[in-house]
Amino acid sequence: MMFTETALAGAYVIEPERHEDERGFFARVWCQKECQTRGVNPRLVQCNVSFNKQRGTLRGMHWQNTPHVEAKVVRCTMGAIYDVIIDLRPDSATFKHYEALILTPENHTMLYVPEGFAHGFLTLMDNTEVFYQMSEFYHPESQAGVRWNDPTFGIHWIDDVHVISHRDAHYPDFMG
Numbered sequence: 197m198m199f200t201e202t203a204l205a206g207a208y209v210i211e212p213e214r215h216e217d218e219r220g221f222f223a224r225v226w227c228q229k230e231c232q233t234r235g236v237n238p239r240l241v242q243c244n245v246s247f248n249k250q251r252g253t254l255r256g257m258h259w260q261n262t263p264h265v266e267a268k269v270v271r272c273t274m275g276a277i278y279d280v281i282i283d284l285r286p287d288s289a290t291f292k293h294y295e296a297l298i299l300t301p302e303n304h305t306m307l308y309v310p311e312g313f314a315h316g317f318l319t320l321m322d323n324t325e326v327f328y329q330m331s332e333f334y335h336p337e338s339q340a341g342v343r344w345n346d347p348t349f350g351i352h353w354i355d356d357v358h359v360i361s362h363r364d365a366h367y368p369d370f371m372g
Contacts, residue, residue, distance in 0.1 A: 197224055199234050199308075202295045204283045208236060208308040209297065210269070225306065226269070226329070236308055237267040242330040248275070248319045252358030256316010257282060257367070258341045265311040266332035272299035275324025277317040278354050282342070285312040286372065294349050299326075314342055316364075318353055341367040 198211045212223030231238040246255060257280070260266045270279060280296045298320070299305055309315045317326065341364065345351070348370045 197227055197230050199230075199236070202281075204281065204290045204293060204295045204313070205288065206235065206310040207281055207283075207295060207313065208234065210306040210308055212304050214304075223304070225271075225304075237311065237331045239267075239331040240269075240329045242333055244328040244330065245273075246326040246328070248324045248326070248359075249322065250359050251319055251322050251324075252356055253319040253324070254316065254344055254353075254357045254360045254364065256280065256341070256364065257314040257344055258316060258339065258364075259284065259312075259314045260332060260335060260338040261340050262338075264332050264335040264338040266330050267311050268309040268315060268331070269306050269329040270299065270309060270315065270317075271304075271306040271327045273301055273325045273327050275322070276300045276320040277324060277326060278320055279307050279317045280315070280351055280353075281307065281309050282314040282349055282351075283312070284314055284370075284372065288312075292348060292370070292372075294351050296351070296354075316344060318355060318357065320355060342370045343367045346370050
């Protein structure tokens, strides 16, 4: 696995190291030991799938509050997404900064989202599926979010939003 730290400390783009031959390729996509050597939370307790019928579906910006903060590993398994994270750690040099990248099945890229970050994505194709690995169980009482177009962050979304849940559309602006 190849880890490339983003401009937001502790957040990584993870790419599989492919071993190719006439059959195709083989690659490891998760290794507890490799994660621990980079300070990446290796705890995985839950996996989720998000299927999105329509291009322009926005999910986010979400996180879980203390005591149930979570790290995530996100991968697009069908379609394409514009994946966005925001650093919400008040003691971080990149507090309130965001990072975004395109994830597709073809690029096999994953994004490691550390604790203390908001996460969301915009689908770039119809019939897009996203696979999440989570370090913490879902606790509805700890869920939180911020409005996807909050001017505090200045996120540049690369396509129009056509579908968004009522909850995501009406999260408050960030107060921190």
